[in-house]
Amino acid sequence: MNEPLRLYSYWRSSAAYRVRIGLHLKGLAFENVPVHLLEGGGQQHSEAYRQLNPQGLVPLLVHGQRRMSQSLAILEYLDEVWPEPPLLPATARERQRVRALASLIACDIHPLNNLRVLKYFEHDWNVPAPEREDWIRHWIETGFKALEAMLADHPSTGDFCEGEFPTLADCCLVPQVYNARRYGVDMTPYPTIRRIEAACLALPAFQAASPERQPDAPANAG
Structure with missing residues (x-):
């Protein structure tokens, strides 16, 4: 799984913050792509970003050609692809x-x-x-x-x-x-x-x- 990771994020987004924590706990290198949620009415509403994430929300994780939304689902994906250290317990x-x-x-x-x-x-x-x-x-x-x-x-x-x-x-x-x-x-x-x-x-x-x-x-x- 050597494909690059790219995280569309906003510095103060709670949901994006969750995913950043998970990526850092896993020791995964990723490109942080800022999406300003307030500037110009919100960059998340732009047509270009909607093409990536139809919900117009952050975070969005791109792994190779795969685009993933929803912070909890992203964190579980990270845990399944990179199991160590685990984000979910054993039982x-x-x-x-x-x-x-x-x-x-x-x-x-x-x-x-x-x-x-x-x-x-x-x-x-x-x-x-x-x-x-x-x-x-x-x-x-x-x-x-x-x-x-x-x-x-x-x-x-x-x-x-x-x-x-x-x-x-x-x-x-x-x-x-x-x-x-x-x-x-x-x-x-x-x-x-x-x-x-x-x-x-x-x-x-x-x-x-x-x-x-x-x-x-x-x-x-x-």
């Missing part, structure tokens, strides 16, 4: 738990705060910025309350969401915490989430994937 029960934690974040929290939703509130419903931000915080806090309960004191929770090595769930957790901090969510009620985030951010792979280190990040992003 069916452990894999189910990791997928459930990842889905809580990627399917239940993140879509409600996605740029498309916020733009619709702003342009179609004229919802003011303070109310939009209240919406964001409400759904992050609702999701984090459940996530904290699922992680805290669970026998499978280790340094990371599942055991002692980062998995698919951690690839999702860190970007969502980044987004929470961006919108001023009080993280005090979520000590287990904060502890796992710290363990992840101590690893070079998570550091390399961080938004501020991406080629399209503005100079003042840090």
Whole structure:
């Protein structure tokens, strides 16, 4: 599988951030192709990009001639093609738990705060910025309350969401915490989430994937 990898990404996209983490955990070299989600109404809406990804979303991973969308599906593809180090644990029960934690974040929290939703509130419903931000915080806090309960004191929770090595769930957790901090969510009620985030951010792979280190990040992003 020596075909080149090319990731269409935006520095602050949570979904693209997940895939960057997975690529770096696998030690895979890839070309980062920035897609600015705001400039000129959003480069993801251009005809050229729609030809690549009809959804007009990031991330998009190109492996040779294959084009792949949807962050969780991309991460599972990476795990199947490059099994080491694994992003999914060895047993069916452990894999189910990791997928459930990842889905809580990627399917239940993140879509409600996605740029498309916020733009619709702003342009179609004229919802003011303070109310939009209240919406964001409400759904992050609702999701984090459940996530904290699922992680805290669970026998499978280790340094990371599942055991002692980062998995698919951690690839999702860190970007969502980044987004929470961006919108001023009080993280005090979520000590287990904060502890796992710290363990992840101590690893070079998570550091390399961080938004501020991406080629399209503005100079003042840090």
